[in-house]
Amino acid sequence: MIRVLVAEDMRILRDTLVSVLNLEEDIKVVAQVAAGPDIVPAALAERPDVAMLDIDLPGLDGLTAAAELHERMPACRVVILTVLGYPGQLRAALAAHVSGFMIKDAPSDQLIDVLRRVAAGDEPTARRGAVRGTANPHQPPAAQCTQASRGGNSRLEHPAPQDRALRLASADRRGLPHRPAARRS
Numbered sequence: 001m002i003r004v005l006v007a008e009d010m011r012i013l014r015d016t017l018v019s020v021l022n023l024e025e026d027i028k029v030v031a032q033v034a035a036g037p038d039i040v041p042a043a044l045a046e047r048p049d050v051a052m053l054d055i056d057l058p059g060l061d062g063l064t065a066a067a068e069l070h071e072r073m074p075a076c077r078v079v080i081l082t083v084l085g086y087p088g089q090l091r092a093a094l095a096a097h098v099s100g101f102m103i104k105d106a107p108s109d110q111l112i113d114v115l116r117r118v119a120a121g122d123e124p125t126a127r128r129g130a131v132r133g134t135a136n137p138h139q140p141p142a143a144q145c146t147q148a149s150r151g152g153n154s155r156l157e158h159p160a161p162q163d164r165a166l167r168l169a170s171a172d173r174r175g176l177p178h179r180p181a182a183r184r185s
Contacts, residue, residue: 002119005031005048007039007065008081009057013104017052020108027115036060040068043076049119055082055089063089067096077118099123 004021006029008014018029031042036057043051051069053062066078079100080093093101099118102111 002027002050002116003030003046003048004028004115005033005039005043005046005051005076007033007036007051007053007057007062009034009054013054021112021115024112027112034058036062036065039065040072043069043073047073048076050077050079050115052079052081052115055080055093063092063096063098066093066098070097077121079114079118 004027006014006017006021008017011034014032014034018032021027021029030048031046033039033042034057037059039051039053039057039060039062051066053065055062057065062080066080069076069078077099078097079102080089080098081102081104082089083104085101085103090101100114100123102114
């Protein structure tokens with residue numbers, strides 16, 4: 001059984017996340033909080049395997065809470081949820097030892113898959129390599145793209161909304177560069 005803590009300040013989103021996760025036979029939400037300062041005490045009390053944290057919480061942001069969780073409960077893995085997924089946020093998430101980074105418009109089955117992979121010890125975000133691209137952490141992810149090069153055939157890809165945060169983690173290990181996306185007409 002995967003024990004999960006959910007931290008989301010918007011009640012309807014938190015209630016929905018909890019309901020969706022509790023429908024899974026191998027997942028149990030053991031704690032839910034609405035504010036950043038409540039994350040670590042709830043985690044220490046309930047000992048979740050994974051904490052799903054909104055990046056923007058009142059009182060203490062999800063990235064700061066993730067770093068504190070890593071220090072106080074290294075066995076508790078963290079998945080960050082965000083609306084926009086700017087490159088600077090992804091960089092900060094990696095620095096805070098976050099294992100997963102998800103855009104809130106991702107399908108629920110993708111969120112559940114990432115949760116299971118993170119609980120199993122995989123790091124689907126960090127595994128894709130270091131983040132490259134814009135030095136401006138506030139540039140929207142749509143302004144980033146990847147250039148795929150296989151067998152001399154290059155093409156420019158615009159990330160799908162549910163994949164854009166993960167695609168921002170460039171494939172440095174494979175040597176794929178980032179270039180600004182062309183404007184769509």
